[in-house]
Amino acid sequence: MSDSNLEQAQADGKYIRTVRSFVKREGRLTKGQAAALERSWPIMGLTHQQGLLDLTQVFGREAPTVLEIGFGMGKSLVAMAAAAPEKNFIGIEVHRPGVGACLMEAETAGLTNLRVYEHDAVEVLRDCIADGALDTVQVFFPDPWHKKRHHKRRLIQPAFVEALRPKLALGGVLHLATDWENYAEHMLEVMSGAANWRNLAEDQGYIPRPSERPLTKFEQRGERLGHGVWDLKFSRIG
Ligand SMILES: C[S@@+](CC[C@H](N)C(=O)[O-])C[C@H]1O[C@@H](n2cnc3c(N)ncnc32)[C@H](O)[C@@H]1O
Numbered sequence: 001m002s003d004s005n006l007e008q009a010q011a012d013g014k015y016i017r018t019v020r021s022f023v024k025r026e027g028r029l030t031k032g033q034a035a036a037l038e039r040s041w042p043i044m045g046l047t048h049q050q051g052l053l054d055l056t057q058v059f060g061r062e063a064p065t066v067l068e069i070g071f072g073m074g075k076s077l078v079a080m081a082a083a084a085p086e087k088n089f090i091g092i093e094v095h096r097p098g099v100g101a102c103l104m105e106a107e108t109a110g111l112t113n114l115r116v117y118e119h120d121a122v123e124v125l126r127d128c129i130a131d132g133a134l135d136t137v138q139v140f141f142p143d144p145w146h147k148k149r150h151h152k153r154r155l156i157q158p159a160f161v162e163a164l165r166p167k168l169a170l171g172g173v174l175h176l177a178t179d180w181e182n183y184a185e186h187m188l189e190v191m192s193g194a195a196n197w198r199n200l201a202e203d204q205g206y207i208p209r210p211s212e213r214p215l216t217k218f219e220q221r222g223e224r225l226g227h228g229v230w231d232l233k234f235s236r237i238g
Contacts, residue, residue, distance in 0.1 A: 020120065021143060021155040022070075022094050033100025040103040046090070046128070048119045053128050058115060059088045064135035067167075068092065069121040069155070070142055074102025079214040081106070081114045087135070089114045092121040122160065131166045137174050140213065144180035156187050161194050168236045173200070176232045177213060179222060184230035196238030206230045 029037070046053070056062050065088040071077040074091060081089040091114065093099050099118045106114050117124050145153045156176060164174065174197070178184050188205065191197055201207045209215070209231050219229055 019152055021122070021145075021153055022120070024094060027095060027097040029097050029100050032104055033097055036103040036107055037096075037100045040107055044103060044106065044115050046115050046117050048117065048123055048127060051127060052130055053133075055088065055130075055133060059113065061088075063088045063113075065090060065133060066136040066138065067129070067134050069137065069139045070094075071098065071102060071116075072141075073098050074105055074116075076140060076214045076216060077102060078105040078109050078111065078114070080212060081111050082109045083212070085113055087113065090117070091115075092117045092119065092124050094118065094120055121155075122163075125164055125167055129167045132169045134168050135172050137164060137168060137172070138177075138213075139175075140177045141179060141216075142176075142183075144178065144183045146180070146182075151186070154183065154186065156183075156190055158190055158194060161190060161197075165194075165196060165236055170237070171235055173233055173235045175210070175213070177209070177229060179219065179227060179229045181228060181230070184228075184232070187230075187232055191232060191234050196236065197234040198237045200233040200235055207233055 046058070055065055059065075063086060066080070066084075067090045068077050068080075069092050071091040071093045072095075074093070077089065077091045081087075091102060093102070093116070096118055099116055102116060117128075139155065142155045143153075145151055161174070168174065174191075176187050176191075178187065184206065192199065192204070199205075209229065210233070213231065222229065
């Protein structure tokens, strides 16, 4: 359906679900996650309803800002924020238990440079992030949507990266990683075909895992089993 048809249908009061990259699961919170949400949400939580963010006000300083989409349980996000206290980190995740788990980890690490959203990243980027505000956007192991008929649900698509690009400062970097070869190829195709990006891989393909991306347990196991992981970095050049 074209955008104008969709708008017309919505104006006519028809409910039409647009394609999303996730399925909202109502997972139960553990006691620890619930307690962390109660304690730390007032300090670290951001809402879509707040609208456009003033990063200097949110973090109480001016610093380069890294945004992670779909942080899962937040392990690598917290590790990265702990390793780079000179940067601001914003995480976005739709799965509430994951947000709770991330806050628990952030409390243990004593982080003050992390804020999180429990919302669709597509809408947060569109409505809450000012143009040029971000230094890095990272998307690690996004849902691969294995079946061909589901590929349209993959987050990394031409329209998405085009909407994301102005949110990065010039020279800012989009860092993607996946353990699904077909999605890696799809990412490379989308990014190589998109205007105003430069592939940071010398051979215009993938890069070795950069040291700032923590190795996940799952990835360590995968490495032993000979499974691959593909990292891609593209910088905004226009
Ligand atoms: C396969 S998991 C990977 C999680 C984590 N990055 C990791 O490496 O363990 C993908 C995550 O992205 C989240 N997600 C998918 N689409 C999203 C969206 N549009 N906005 C925010 N989170 C999203 C899902 O809820 C899920 O937790």
